[in-house]
Amino acid sequence: MYLEISKKDIYNEFVKKIHEISGQNVFECYQCGNCSSGCPVVDYMDITPNQVMKLSQYGSIEEILKSETIWVCSTCLQCSTRCPKGIDVAKVMEAFRTINLRNGEGVVDPEHLEVENKDELPPILLVCAMRKLTG
Numbered sequence: 001m002y003l004e005i006s007k008k009d010i011y012n013e014f015v016k017k018i019h020e021i022s023g024q025n026v027f028e029c030y031q032c033g034n035c036s037s038g039c040p041v042v043d044y045m046d047i048t049p050n051q052v053m054k055l056s057q058y059g060s061i062e063e064i065l066k067s068e069t070i071w072v073c074s075t076c077l078q079c080s081t082r083c084p085k086g087i088d089v090a091k092v093m094e095a096f097r098t099i100n101l102r103n104g105e106g107v108v109d110p111e112h113l114e115v116e117n118k119d120e121l122p123p124i125l126l127v128c129a130m131r132k133l134t135g
Contacts, residue, residue: 014061014099021095026056028085035079035089045069049079049089056092065105070096074127 019025029050036048047055047069055064064070070093079089 012059012061015056015059017099018056018061018092018095021098022088022091024088024092024095026053026087026092028087029053029057029083030085032084034082034084038078038082039073040076040078041072041074044072049073049093052092052096053087053089064096065100069093070100073097 015026031050031054033048033050035053036042036050039045039049042048045068047064047067049069052064052067052069055061073090073093075090075094077088077090080087080091083089
C-alpha cells in the first residue's frame with residue numbers, strides 16, 4: 001500500500017483535537033503492538049488499537065471515525081497499562097467517539113436494538129455500554 005503524507009496531513013486540526021480531548025500525544029507511539037496484543041475485544045475490531053494510533057499519526061482521521069473499532073473498544077484500560085510509552089490509548093479511542101458524537105454520528109438508542117442482535121454482542125461491550133449510559 002502506498003500512502004503519500006505531507007506535514008499538512010499530519011499536523012491537522014483533528015490531531016490537535018484528539019490531543020485536546022484526550023491529553024495524549026499520538027506521535028509518541030512507536031508501534032510496539034502491546035496495546036493490540038492485550039486487547040480483549042481486538043477480534044471484534046476492524047482496525048487494531050495500534051493501527052488507530054498509526055492512522056492518527058498519518059492524519060487518516062476519517063478512516064478511524066468510520067471504523068467500528070472506536071465503538072467496540074470497552075475502555076478496559078488494558079492497552080493503556082501495557083503501553084511502554086505511557087500513552088492512554090483508551091482515552092484516544094474515547095476522543096474519537098466524542099468527535100463522532102459531537103458530529104451526530106454513531107448515536108444508538110438501545111431501545112431500537114433488535115432482541116436477536118443483543119445476544120450476539122460481546123458481553124464486555126454490554127458492560128461498557130451500561131457503564132457509559134448510567135454515568
